[in-house]
Amino acid sequence: MSIQRISSKQAKTNVLLANSKLKDYIPATGHFDRSTVQRMLDQYGMIYVKPVVGTFGSGVIRIEKHPGTSSPYRFQSVVSKYSFRTFDEMYAKLGKVKKRKPYLVQKGIHMLKYNGRRFDLRVMVQMNPQSRWESTGIIGRVAHPRKIVTNYHAGGTPLPVNRLMSGYLTAEQRNHFERRLRTLGITVAEALKKKYPRIKEIGLDIAFDKSLKPWILEVNTSPDPFIFKKLPDRSVFRKIYSYAIAYGRFKPLKRKK
Structure with missing residues (x-):
C-alpha cells in the first residue's frame, strides 16, 4: 500500500483547525x-x-x-x-x-532571528517499526539573508536547534522546549492520520514569535529527510532513514561485496 501524500496546504490546515488541541497554533x-x-x-x-x-x-x-x-x-x-x-x-x-x-x-509571524536572519524549525515525525508515531528529528532552518523563506532548497541554512535557541532559552529550558515540540509533532500526525489513514511521515514547520509562542506554518507529507544529514549527530539521520526504509519510502541499500 502506497504512502499517502496531501498536496493541498488548505486541506491540511482545515484538519488542524478542526482539532481543539491544535487550532490555536495555526495563523489566521x-x-x-x-x-x-x-x-x-x-x-x-x-x-x-x-x-x-x-x-x-x-x-x-x-x-x-x-x-x-x-x-x-x-x-x-x-x-x-x-x-x-x-x-x-x-x-x-x-x-x-x-x-x-x-x-x-x-x-505573518514576526519570527525569531539568528544573526539577523529569520529562522523556523522542522520537526520530523514518522511511523516507527512498532506502528507508533515518533518525533525522530528537529532541525533549524535559517533564511537566506535576501530571501523570505527558510527552505534549504531556497538557500536556507540548516542548523542545530540548540545553537539557534541558546540566545532565547537556558539549557534546561531548551530540553523542555524540545519535548514540547516532539509532543506537538505527534499530535499533528495523529490528527492528520484520522483524515488521511495512509500517511507515514510528516515534516512540521514551526515558527516562534517574540513571546516564544509556536506557530504551525505548514505540514509537509513528503518531507526531505536528507536535511538531517547536516546535523553534527549523524545518528538522527540514520534513524530517520531506517524508519523510511521500514515503511517503504526507500529501498534498503545494497551492501557491497
Whole structure:
C-alpha cells in the first residue's frame, strides 16, 4: 500500500483547525482574493500569500503595510522588492508577480532571528517499526539573508536547534522546549492520520514569535529527510532513514561485496 501524500496546504490546515488541541497554533488563514488580502493586511500589518499546492517555498510572497510612510504598501517575492503608494497599485502588481494558480493568505509571524536572519524549525515525525508515531528529528532552518523563506532548497541554512535557541532559552529550558515540540509533532500526525489513514511521515514547520509562542506554518507529507544529514549527530539521520526504509519510502541499500 502506497504512502499517502496531501498536496493541498488548505486541506491540511482545515484538519488542524478542526482539532481543539491544535487550532490555536495555526495563523489566521483565508482564501486568496482582493478583499481578504486587504482585510488581513489592515488587521495584521504583515501577511504571506502562498500557493495552495507548492514545495520549497516557491511562489511565496510577503506583503507588508507601513502606515504613515510615502509608500506604505510593500511586498517581496524571492529577492525582488516592490513598494506602492496605494493598495490598488500593490494589488495590481501582485496579480502579475504571483503564479497563476490558487493561493491562500496567512497572517505573518514576526519570527525569531539568528544573526539577523529569520529562522523556523522542522520537526520530523514518522511511523516507527512498532506502528507508533515518533518525533525522530528537529532541525533549524535559517533564511537566506535576501530571501523570505527558510527552505534549504531556497538557500536556507540548516542548523542545530540548540545553537539557534541558546540566545532565547537556558539549557534546561531548551530540553523542555524540545519535548514540547516532539509532543506537538505527534499530535499533528495523529490528527492528520484520522483524515488521511495512509500517511507515514510528516515534516512540521514551526515558527516562534517574540513571546516564544509556536506557530504551525505548514505540514509537509513528503518531507526531505536528507536535511538531517547536516546535523553534527549523524545518528538522527540514520534513524530517520531506517524508519523510511521500514515503511517503504526507500529501498534498503545494497551492501557491497
